[in-house]
Each structure stands twice: as structure tokens, then as C-alpha cells.
Amino acid sequence: MSSANEDPDTTPSRSDSAEGADPARVLRAGVVGLGFAGTTHLDAYTALPGVEVVALAGQESERLAMLGETRGVPDLYADWEDLVARDDLDIVSIGTPNFLHHPIALAALESGKHVFCEKPLAPTGALAAEMVDAARAANRVLEIAYNHRRRADVQYLARYLESGPLGSVYHARASWTRRRGIPGLGSWFTSKALAGGGPLVDLGSHVLDIALYLLGEPRVTSVSAVAYSELGKHGRGGREGTKTTGTGHLFEVEDFASALLRLDSGGSLQLEASWAGYTKDDDDIAIELLGSTGGARLFVENYATDDTLRLYADLEGEPVTITPTVHVPAGHHQTVIEEFLATIRSGEWSTSFGDYALHRSRVLDAVYESAREGREVSVA
Ligand SMILES: NC(=O)c1ccc[n+]([C@@H]2O[C@H](COP(=O)([O-])OP(=O)(O)OC[C@H]3O[C@@H](n4cnc5c(N)ncnc54)[C@H](O)[C@@H]3O)[C@@H](O)[C@H]2O)c1
Missing domain, CATH: 3.30.360.10 (Dihydrodipicolinate Reductase; domain 2)
Structure with missing residues (x-):
């Protein structure tokens, strides 16, 4: 797997993406998961303007290489931890088995990324509550893939x-x-x-x-x-x-x-x-x-x-x-991701910490x- 190899002069820092930032700046996303969900996220971001997928993670190495090549994603990882550890991502998009939503979201939110997460938010309401609390504490968007x-x-x-x-x-x-x-x-x-x-x-x-x-x-x-x-x-x-x-x-x-x-x-x-x-x-x-x-x-x-x-x-x-x-x-999926991106760009996300999904x-x-x-x- 290649890992991120960034030029600090050309790679925007994550803090650029915080509220008050230039809404025209291209957002940088990392997608975790290569199954139906992860691939759908990847294709949605790829089709939308103003966002690029710069990192992709998943455990099927051949599929990872194929998706990286065909979708033009430069940095590929086997494990989500390596993707989330990057400090140049605005967004982490989670398309993994349900039990991984919580640890990935917490790590991403606590390091200042916005999170787009597959449904259900977490296997239990208690874990989902921790995710919503983390989004509110970090003041970052937590949106859920209720695409239907x-x-x-x-x-x-x-x-x-x-x-x-x-x-x-x-x-x-x-x-x-x-x-x-x-x-x-x-x-x-x-x-x-x-x-x-x-x-x-x-x-x-x-x-x-x-x-x-x-x-x-x-x-x-x-x-x-x-x-x-x-x-x-x-x-x-x-x-x-x-x-x-x-x-x-x-x-x-x-x-x-x-x-x-x-x-x-x-x-x-x-x-x-x-x-x-x-x-x-x-x-x-x-x-x-x-x-x-x-x-x-x-x-x-x-x-x-x-x-x-x-x-x-x-x-x-x-x-x-x-x-x-x-x-x-x-x-x-593309529609809900488009709405997620618009919320980030608006700088107004005080009601976008995933509370409605927690109730579900x-x-x-x-x-x-x-x-x-x-x-x-x-x-x-
Ligand atoms: N919204 C929808 O319409 C919809 C449809 C299908 C699935 N889903 C949801 O999407 C999620 C994934 O479902 P799927 O069908 O794509 O599952 P899947 O099993 O096909 O894919 C899961 C992916 O997660 C990756 N993964 C697992 N452990 C990992 C790790 N440690 N680091 C990095 N990547 C890791 C796997 O390598 C795999 O690529 C689930 O939460 C599911 O409920 C939603």
C-alpha cells in the first residue's frame, strides 16, 4: 500500500476547512470501505464538484488497487487507522461493517474531520450517542447515509x-x-x-x-x-x-x-x-x-x-x-452526500451532529x- 506523501507547500491543512474557510476550496475526502457502500460513496464524491477523494482504505488489496486506479485516488491503505491519521483531510466517509462506524467516527471527529457515516449509526444507541457527542464536542458535521x-x-x-x-x-x-x-x-x-x-x-x-x-x-x-x-x-x-x-x-x-x-x-x-x-x-x-x-x-x-x-x-x-x-x-447516495457537502460549505452545522439518527x-x-x-x- 502506498501511504500519503505530501508536499507541505501544496497540501492544504485541515484547519483550512473549518468554519469561515473559503467555500470555494476543494474539500479533501478519505473513504473507508470498498464494498457496495464504500464504492457508492467513492463514486458519489468523484461525480460531484468541489471535492476530491485523496485517500481510500479497505482490506481487499486487489479491489483497493483497482478502485484507486480507475477513480484516480492517489493514496491507498489497508487499515482505516492510517487513513484517519492524516491531518490533511476535511472528510472521512465510512462504508465499513457497522461495528467499525463508532471507532472510525470518533477518531475522525476528534481529529477535526467531518464524518459521513453509513446507517445504522452504530450497533447500539449508547455507541451512537457517543458519536453524536463527539461531533458536537468537535463541532464537526456527522451525517448519515439515509439515502432512500x-x-x-x-x-x-x-x-x-x-x-x-x-x-x-x-x-x-x-x-x-x-x-x-x-x-x-x-x-x-x-x-x-x-x-x-x-x-x-x-x-x-x-x-x-x-x-x-x-x-x-x-x-x-x-x-x-x-x-x-x-x-x-x-x-x-x-x-x-x-x-x-x-x-x-x-x-x-x-x-x-x-x-x-x-x-x-x-x-x-x-x-x-x-x-x-x-x-x-x-x-x-x-x-x-x-x-x-x-x-x-x-x-x-x-x-x-x-x-x-x-x-x-x-x-x-x-x-x-x-x-x-x-x-x-x-x-x-449522491444526493445525501451533496447535501452533506453543502452543509460543510455553508459553515452552518449547529443542527447537523446526527441527533435525528441517534433517536432512530x-x-x-x-x-x-x-x-x-x-x-x-x-x-x-
Ligand atoms: N445506505 C445503503 O443503501 C447501504 C447499502 C449497503 C450497505 N450499507 C451499509 O454500509 C456499510 C458497509 O456495507 P457493505 O455492504 O458495503 O459491506 P462490505 O462487507 O461489502 O464492505 C465492508 C468494507 O469495509 C472494509 N473494512 C473492514 N475492516 C476494515 C478496516 N479495519 N480498515 C479498513 N477497511 C475495512 C472491508 O475491507 C470492506 O471493503 C454497513 O454499515 C451497511 O449497513 C448501506
């Missing part, structure tokens, strides 16, 4: 809801369910210690994020949940063709979870996440909002990009169903606790 919220159909729904056509939204459903979609049976994904959980943290975190966002960020006050592990532990339900790092871990997580969440708005949200199950759903996201004067449904079958929305209302006393024509282009992590903690103990639990 940036889908054009979700954004359309958010705009539609603004004028209040649904009246009082009293209940919502949010689910991401798969027929056969355990990512990497036996990899870090199915290790409780390395991932924090199964489909609930992997897929459920995305649909929880979308639902809370569309509902206007109510706080979840309590949770009553169930979780099952019926397929993965018998080696069933694995997604064909998934390639993830690390092997040898047992299936220690749930493959199905369902939870009723009570909201401080007075309403409720049914959250369901499943990597595998004997159902028609292949790989389906659904968000439904039930209001006193209308309803809305987002249904994304197998990452569909068209015909994903239905709006329900009454017209002249009769029920009508509206089908908005919204095409969903690819590139939601605490909700997921409560779901597991409720399922384990068989009772309703309060959200911290």
Missing part, C-alpha cells in the same frame, strides 16, 4: 403532505421485506456483535427514517415488538450472489422483526423488517400513511423507479385514487429490548 429518504417519490410525498391533505395522520406503516435476501449468511451482517442486529438495523432503519421524516419527526415514546429467527439459522433465506467481507460467524440475529411504535404526536407506526420469509415480497419497501381526510401509499417493488405512489382522497363525496407520475432516478438508533434498541423481554418498553 432522498428518493424522488419520497420527496414528492413530503411536498404533498406540506399543505395537510391527509388531515390528522393517526397511523403509519413502514416495512421493508424480502423473500430471500439475507446479505452474506455467515458474514459480519449476521453477527450480533459486528452488525448490532439483522434486518431491523439493516433495512428497518431506512423505512423508520422515511416514516419519521414524512410524519414530521415525532418522537417515538414506546415500543411493543416481536423478533424471530426462523430461516437464517437453518441456512435458508440467503441472498444469491451477495459478497461481503468476513466469514465464519453464526446467524446470531433476527430474520424478521415487527414493532408497534407509539408517537408523541398521539399517533402510531407499525414497523416491519425482514430479510427472508415465505411471502410474495421479493425485496419490497412500503410506507403507508392513514389520515383523517386522506391517505398515501409508497410501494417500491424490487427497487422500482416508476409507479410507486398512490394518494387517497374523497372527491364530491366519492373515494378517488390519484396516481402521481414520478420517476425515481438513481443516485440517492434508540428506537431500534427499544425494539430489540421489547422483543427480548416480551413487553412494551419506553424509548430512552
Whole structure:
């Protein structure tokens, strides 16, 4: 692996990137991870103006060399520690297994870098809280890759809801369910210690994020949940063709979870996440909002990009169903990274320390606790 070899006369110091700095200066990013997430981050930065990826880290040496070569990244590292130790980075972008989000983020934030982190923020709410505290203490942005919220159909729904056509939204459903979609049976994904959980943290975190966002960020006050592990532990339900790092871990997580969440708005949200199950759903996201004067449904079958929305209302006393024509282009990761970069350039990030993601992590903690103990639990 080559390491950084910088000319102090031409390499901008990290302090240039602090608040009050020239917003036109090109930001310097380091990306950790070479899997789907890390590569997507890398490609998003590469496609965006005003930022360059100067360092990349990951443990698959051939892939590291290939990505360095094809994306023009000069400095390549096997271990994240060597990348984060550089003092010329504005940004560290984390696309590693979940258990590494916390140590990488803390090291990066404490050395003054802004952090873009994959979801879930951390395997537990306690670790996530330390990350948010570190961002606030360092006064650096901590943004999370809730990319699906940036889908054009979700954004359309958010705009539609603004004028209040649904009246009082009293209940919502949010689910991401798969027929056969355990990512990497036996990899870090199915290790409780390395991932924090199964489909609930992997897929459920995305649909929880979308639902809370569309509902206007109510706080979840309590949770009553169930979780099952019926397929993965018998080696069933694995997604064909998934390639993830690390092997040898047992299936220690749930493959199905369902939870009723009570909201401080007075309403409720049914959250369901499943990597595998004997159902028609292949790989389906659904968000439904039930209001006193209308309803809305987002249904994304197998990452569909068209015909994903239905709006329900009454017209002249009769029920009508509206089908908005919204095409969903690819590139939601790029959108959230673009927003992250804009926040850094704005110099205004006092509300960008990841608190909203911490709440989501605490909700997921409560779901597991409720399922384990068989009772309703309060959200911290
Ligand atoms: N937002 C999304 O849509 C989305 C999609 C997929 C995955 N993810 C998230 O992204 C993260 C990674 O998932 P993935 O599917 O890319 O995983 P992966 O296993 O394919 O890749 C993980 C990468 O981390 C690297 N890594 C591990 N230990 C390292 C170390 N010590 N130093 C440097 N690099 C190290 C590995 O070498 C590998 O390149 C997870 O948190 C996952 O939840 C998010």
C-alpha cells in the first residue's frame, strides 16, 4: 500500500476547512470501505464538484488497487487507522461493517474531520450517542447515509403532505421485506456483535427514517415488538450472489422483526423488517400513511423507479385514487452526500451532529429490548 506523501507547500491543512474557510476550496475526502457502500460513496464524491477523494482504505488489496486506479485516488491503505491519521483531510466517509462506524467516527471527529457515516449509526444507541457527542464536542458535521429518504417519490410525498391533505395522520406503516435476501449468511451482517442486529438495523432503519421524516419527526415514546429467527439459522433465506467481507460467524440475529411504535404526536407506526420469509415480497419497501381526510401509499417493488405512489382522497363525496407520475432516478447516495457537502460549505452545522439518527438508533434498541423481554418498553 502506498501511504500519503505530501508536499507541505501544496497540501492544504485541515484547519483550512473549518468554519469561515473559503467555500470555494476543494474539500479533501478519505473513504473507508470498498464494498457496495464504500464504492457508492467513492463514486458519489468523484461525480460531484468541489471535492476530491485523496485517500481510500479497505482490506481487499486487489479491489483497493483497482478502485484507486480507475477513480484516480492517489493514496491507498489497508487499515482505516492510517487513513484517519492524516491531518490533511476535511472528510472521512465510512462504508465499513457497522461495528467499525463508532471507532472510525470518533477518531475522525476528534481529529477535526467531518464524518459521513453509513446507517445504522452504530450497533447500539449508547455507541451512537457517543458519536453524536463527539461531533458536537468537535463541532464537526456527522451525517448519515439515509439515502432512500432522498428518493424522488419520497420527496414528492413530503411536498404533498406540506399543505395537510391527509388531515390528522393517526397511523403509519413502514416495512421493508424480502423473500430471500439475507446479505452474506455467515458474514459480519449476521453477527450480533459486528452488525448490532439483522434486518431491523439493516433495512428497518431506512423505512423508520422515511416514516419519521414524512410524519414530521415525532418522537417515538414506546415500543411493543416481536423478533424471530426462523430461516437464517437453518441456512435458508440467503441472498444469491451477495459478497461481503468476513466469514465464519453464526446467524446470531433476527430474520424478521415487527414493532408497534407509539408517537408523541398521539399517533402510531407499525414497523416491519425482514430479510427472508415465505411471502410474495421479493425485496419490497412500503410506507403507508392513514389520515383523517386522506391517505398515501409508497410501494417500491424490487427497487422500482416508476409507479410507486398512490394518494387517497374523497372527491364530491366519492373515494378517488390519484396516481402521481414520478420517476425515481438513481443516485440517492449522491444526493445525501451533496447535501452533506453543502452543509460543510455553508459553515452552518449547529443542527447537523446526527441527533435525528441517534433517536432512530434508540428506537431500534427499544425494539430489540421489547422483543427480548416480551413487553412494551419506553424509548430512552
Ligand atoms: N445506505 C445503503 O443503501 C447501504 C447499502 C449497503 C450497505 N450499507 C451499509 O454500509 C456499510 C458497509 O456495507 P457493505 O455492504 O458495503 O459491506 P462490505 O462487507 O461489502 O464492505 C465492508 C468494507 O469495509 C472494509 N473494512 C473492514 N475492516 C476494515 C478496516 N479495519 N480498515 C479498513 N477497511 C475495512 C472491508 O475491507 C470492506 O471493503 C454497513 O454499515 C451497511 O449497513 C448501506
